[in-house]
Structure formats: structure tokens, C-alpha cells
Amino acid sequence: MLPPIDTQLFEKALTFREAAYQAIKQGILSGQLEPGQSLVEERLAAMLQISRTPVREALAILEHEGLIAPIYRRGLFVCKLSRAQVVELFTANEAVEPFLARRAAFYATPEQLAALDAAINDGEACVERLDIAGFLRSGRVFHAGMGHAAGNPTLARFVERNEERVDLFLMSYGKAVDAEMMRASNREHRAIYRAIADRDPDAAARLAIYHAQSTRERFAALATDGGDESESLT
Amino acid sequence: MLPPIDTQLFEKALTFREAAYQAIKQGILSGQLEPGQSLVEERLAAMLQISRTPVREALAILEHEGLIAPIYRRGLFVCKLSRAQVVELFTANEAVEPFLARRAAFYATPEQLAALDAAINDGEACVERLDIAGFLRSGRVFHAGMGHAAGNPTLARFVERNEERVDLFLMSYGKAVDAEMMRASNREHRAIYRAIADRDPDAAARLAIYHAQSTRERFAALATDGGDESESLT
DNA sequence: GCCTCGGGGAGTGTATACAATCATAGCGCG
DNA sequence: CGCGCTATGATTGTATACACTCCCCGAGGC
Known part of the structure; x- marks a missing residue:
């Protein structure tokens, strides 16, 4: 699966390097470039209509x-992440998210609150469309x-x-991610958002912890099989 | 100030890119390349005796x-960091360090404990030599x-x-970092280490928080002047 | 004396060229 | 028929070449 030739991206970025970075990252996170797939420099360059440099x-x-490994x-x-690596990422988030939620409850501006709300609404729209990549993106934005x-x-x-x-x-388990799972995640996002908007730091932090743990459990239920654990490209 | 031509670094790294990355980073963190200084690609390439690519x-x-900004x-x-940016970094560490200390108290292996102890001892040695860059490095290792x-x-x-x-x-405030300051930091490192070695997660976390806050205060006392705040290269 | 306006130089950003290495397919041989 | 060996192609890692932009500096005009 190949990402189409880059078009508007070059207008935003000053350098080809930045444009290529955005385009390739986008290609990976949108699922056009799947985990385990090889990335040939010349091919990418041809798609973007620039040189290899x-x-x-x-x-x-x-x-x-x-995101990629040589x-x-x-x-x-x-990169094909192993389950252990993903668990590690969740653990890292568990340390950080409640801290962020608490501080957000203190400092968030109306514009920032609106952005959070928009991300949640976007997520809900994606659920209806069963747009998994879009839903994940909205989560990252949130x-x-x-x-x-x-x-x-x-x-x-x-x-x-x-x-x-x-x-x-x-994205590797895309087929296994169902609507109910996405809805649950979005509900938790909204709960955190409400606590932040209500300027309730303790509730925000508590809900953030709950969300992190809950997400990890949903993930664990999802990725029970090992897959090809052996070749987890780091 | 210029770092000398690279010699042994290429043996460790497979690619010139990795060697150059290590060498330049080393140059920055050792103070040979000072904040605000411009890095000319061709010059760096000449020093390392490789090409610009x-x-x-x-x-x-x-x-x-x-670490650098274009x-x-x-x-x-x-990069010349502003005081606000450094405070932000301290805040980030405050969220993470106690989490790490707690978990280290649970999971640290004897070898890892020995590595922590070694880093602390190295730091003490650097204090005696008034080797600021070395001391900071030992702190990073810890x-x-x-x-x-x-x-x-x-x-x-x-x-x-x-x-x-x-x-x-x-490094910008190198002259203002005195031995007592370094000793205080190292004492706190040792206290955290002891709590970890004693398998006391609560104490480790508490001491890590204290260390983060204490470091921030030492920093604040240090960087009272604004310097050339305007041109903080990000 | 001060401002404006080229011209040269330095240095980045990009493209192309070259070398080294790995995979693979074809071929011979046992 | 299977196995090893070589040759060829594909692809990376590095070097070099080129173009464009910006800065600096000096000459000329007001």
C-alpha cells in the first residue's frame, strides 16, 4: 500500500525534509504503511517527487x-511493537497523564477547552464512520x-x-478494534474533559488514572495472541 | 571552541551518522560547543573527517x-534555553521521577544497583576535581x-x-555552579539510592520528589538574572 | 555624513553520483 | 533432486556537485 504523491504538504513546511517527515509519519499512522513493511528510500522519494537526501x-x-527501525x-x-513494549508505553502514560490532567484543570484556557471538546466530538464522529485511524488520531489530539x-x-x-x-x-489489530471499545475510550475522554472544565483537579487526575488503566485492560483483552512476537522490530 | 577530530568513536558506531551524532552531542554536553554558538556543517564534517551528509x-x-535549533x-x-523552559523541564521530571524511583525500589537488580552506586561515586569524584561537566554527566547516568x-x-x-x-x-552558568551545590545534589542521589536498595518504594518516591523540588530551588537561586532572555533559541 | 544599492562570499537545502554490501536467482555438481 | 557457488540486481551508506538565499561590505548618490 503506497501513499499518494505529496501535494499540499510542501506549502506548510519550509523544507522538503519536514514535508517528508510529516508525509511518512502520516502514512504510517493512517495505516497506509503497515507495521513490518519495508520502506525503500528511493520509492518514498519518488512518491514525494523529491530526492533521497x-x-x-x-x-x-x-x-x-x-516509529521505524533499521x-x-x-x-x-x-516498527512492529511487542505486547511488552506497548504495556511499557501504557505504564509511562500512567505516570504522566494524571499529572497533566491535574494541571490542565488549573491552567486550561477557554480555547484549549474548546480544542479538547472538538477532539472528543471528532472522535465520536469517527466511531460512527468506523474510521479507526481517524479515531486514534482524535485520541492523540485529545x-x-x-x-x-x-x-x-x-x-x-x-x-x-x-x-x-x-x-x-x-493499527496491526485494526480489525479487532470495535465500536464499543472506541465509545468507551471516548466516554472516558469526555469525563476527563468535564472535570478539567469544572476546574476539579482531583477528579481530573483520578479519571486520568482510570482511563490509563482501563485502556490498558482493553488493550490486554485485545492482544491476547502473541502474533509473531519474535520479530518485534524496535 | 572546537572538538578534536574523532578517533575511536567510529569503532563503536556502525554508521558515520551515529558516530557524528554521538560526537556532536558529546561536544555540546561537555561544553566544548557552547549555547548560542553556531554549528557549521562543513566545519563539523571536517573535524570528524567525513562528509556533510x-x-x-x-x-x-x-x-x-x-539540543540545537535552526x-x-x-x-x-x-540551544539557549530560557529560564521558563528549564522550569518546565523540572516540572516534567517532577511528574516522572518519583514514579521511577518507586518502581526501581521494586525491580532493581543487583547489577543496576551497583550502576547507580557507581554513578554516585563518580559524581563525588568529579566534585573533588571541580569537574562540572563530568558531574552533570554522572547525574544523567544516575x-x-x-x-x-x-x-x-x-x-x-x-x-x-x-x-x-x-x-x-x-553549562551556560558553569561558573556559578559551586562544589556545595554539587555535593547537595549528590547527597540526595545517595539518599534515593539507599531507599531503592532498601526496597522502600515510599521513601524512594518521597526522596525523588524532594530531590526534584530541591534541584529546582537550587536552579532558581542560580539563574536569577535574565541573561539575554530575548533570544532563547528553541 | 547617511542611506541605498549591488556584488561577492559563506552556508544551507537539495540533487546526483559512487561504492559497498546483501539478497536472490541461475547454474553446475554431487 | 538437492546443495553450494557465483553473478547480477537492488538498496543502503557516503561523498560530491549544484542552486539558492541571505548577509556583509563597499561604492555611489543625496
Whole structure:
């Protein structure tokens, strides 16, 4: 599955490198480039109608972010995360999310609250369409938005990257993600949002913990099989 | 100030890109490349005796990590963090460190405990030598080691990167960092270590919080002046 | 004396060229 | 018929070449 030739992306980004980074990342997170698939530099460059140089620089960054993994002189591959790695990501989020929720309840501006609300509504729309990739994206927007509202870009970006990697895993199990699961997740998002909007830090933090644990349990129920655990590309 | 030509680094790394990444990062964190200084690709390439291509890829990663910042078609510069940004980093650590300390108290292996102890001892040695860069490095090793002992590489790397950026800031104020300050920090590290070694999660978490806050206060006392706050390169 | 306006140089951003290595397929041989 | 070996192609890793942009500086005009 190949992402189509890049078109408007170059208008937003100053450099081809940035455009390539966005395009490839988008391709991965939208499911067009599936986990385990090999990424040939020249092919990507041809799709984006640029040369290999900026593509390589973009790939270097994505590799550093943990979305793709190289095998020396063999090629680059979209990461296949193991269950253990995903559990680790959830654990990391468990440490950070309640902190963010609490602070968001203190500091969120009306605009930021509106952004959170919009992300939740977008998620609901995606559920109706059974648009899994879109739903996962809306979730990332929500979590990143909460980080932003908490006034800590560093933590916000950390959470966002973790979500990206989790979603990358979930894309592998796309067929198993059903509407009820998505609805449950969105309900929890809305509950957190309400607590933040009500300026109730304790409730926000509590609900964030609940959400993290609950998500992990939903995930565990999903990924019972091992799959090809052996070749978990890191 | 220029880092000398790379020698042994290429033996450890498979690619020039990785070697360049390590070398440049090392140059920044050791203080050879000072905040605000411009990094000319060709110059770096000449020092490392390689071409610009792998250097650029390494720089792209460092930029993504937030250690250097580009100005479009003007050049790359070692980041000058603002006080607000450093406070933000401390806040992020405050959320994560107690979590790591608690888990480390549960899961640390004897080897990991030994590594923590070694890092602390190294730090003490650096204090005697008044080796600020070395002391900061030992601190990064300690914090990263705690993350590792907590069994969560994701959080460990997050903390490590935050420490790198904080240390980058402190390098600017190198002259103001005195021995007593370093000793205090190391004492707190040792206290955390003892709690972990004693398998006392609550104490470890409590001491980690205290350390984070205490470090932030020491920092605040240090960076009272604004410096050239205006041009904080992000 | 101050401002404006080229011209040269430095340096990034991108493209292309080259070398090294790995996979694979074809072929011979046992 | 299966196994190993070689040759060829594909793809990465690195180097070099080119174009464009921005800054600096000096000359000329007011």
C-alpha cells in the first residue's frame, strides 16, 4: 500500500525534509504503511517527487522516534511493537497523564477547552464512520491537547509520541478494534474533559488514572495472541 | 571552541551518522560547543573527517531532540534555553521521577544497583576535581540508570533527554555552579539510592520528589538574572 | 555624513553520483 | 533432486556537485 504523491504538504513546511517527515509519519499512522513493511528510500522519494537526501533525514528522525527501525544495510521497516513494549508505553502514560490532567484543570484556557471538546466530538464522529485511524488520531489530539493545556510542551510531546506508538500497534489489530471499545475510550475522554472544565483537579487526575488503566485492560483483552512476537522490530 | 577530530568513536558506531551524532552531542554536553554558538556543517564534517551528509542527518536528530535549533538558511545553533523552559523541564521530571524511583525500589537488580552506586561515586569524584561537566554527566547516568532499573526504557530515555537539556542550560552558568551545590545534589542521589536498595518504594518516591523540588530551588537561586532572555533559541 | 544599492562570499537545502554490501536467482555438481 | 557457488540486481551508506538565499561590505548618490 503506497501513499499518494505529496501535494499540499510542501506549502506548510519550509523544507522538503519536514514535508517528508510529516508525509511518512502520516502514512504510517493512517495505516497506509503497515507495521513490518519495508520502506525503500528511493520509492518514498519518488512518491514525494523529491530526492533521497531529505527523505533520509526524515527517516533518521522517525527512526529516533521509534516509529521505524533499521536493519543494517538491509533496509528500514515500520516498527512492529511487542505486547511488552506497548504495556511499557501504557505504564509511562500512567505516570504522566494524571499529572497533566491535574494541571490542565488549573491552567486550561477557554480555547484549549474548546480544542479538547472538538477532539472528543471528532472522535465520536469517527466511531460512527468506523474510521479507526481517524479515531486514534482524535485520541492523540485529545491527549496532546491536554498536555498543551497543562502548560508543559515537553510532557505534551512525550505523551503524544507514546500515543503514536501505541496507535501504531493498534493499527496491526485494526480489525479487532470495535465500536464499543472506541465509545468507551471516548466516554472516558469526555469525563476527563468535564472535570478539567469544572476546574476539579482531583477528579481530573483520578479519571486520568482510570482511563490509563482501563485502556490498558482493553488493550490486554485485545492482544491476547502473541502474533509473531519474535520479530518485534524496535 | 572546537572538538578534536574523532578517533575511536567510529569503532563503536556502525554508521558515520551515529558516530557524528554521538560526537556532536558529546561536544555540546561537555561544553566544548557552547549555547548560542553556531554549528557549521562543513566545519563539523571536517573535524570528524567525513562528509556533510551523515553530519546533516545527525544534526536533524539533535534538532528534533531540542539540543540545537535552526534558523532557516541562516544556520544551526546550540540551544539557549530560557529560564521558563528549564522550569518546565523540572516540572516534567517532577511528574516522572518519583514514579521511577518507586518502581526501581521494586525491580532493581543487583547489577543496576551497583550502576547507580557507581554513578554516585563518580559524581563525588568529579566534585573533588571541580569537574562540572563530568558531574552533570554522572547525574544523567544516575537518573537514566534509575529509569532503567524501573524497567521502563521509555521513561528512562525521557528523563535522560530532559536532564541533557537542563545540563545544557547549566553549562551556560558553569561558573556559578559551586562544589556545595554539587555535593547537595549528590547527597540526595545517595539518599534515593539507599531507599531503592532498601526496597522502600515510599521513601524512594518521597526522596525523588524532594530531590526534584530541591534541584529546582537550587536552579532558581542560580539563574536569577535574565541573561539575554530575548533570544532563547528553541 | 547617511542611506541605498549591488556584488561577492559563506552556508544551507537539495540533487546526483559512487561504492559497498546483501539478497536472490541461475547454474553446475554431487 | 538437492546443495553450494557465483553473478547480477537492488538498496543502503557516503561523498560530491549544484542552486539558492541571505548577509556583509563597499561604492555611489543625496
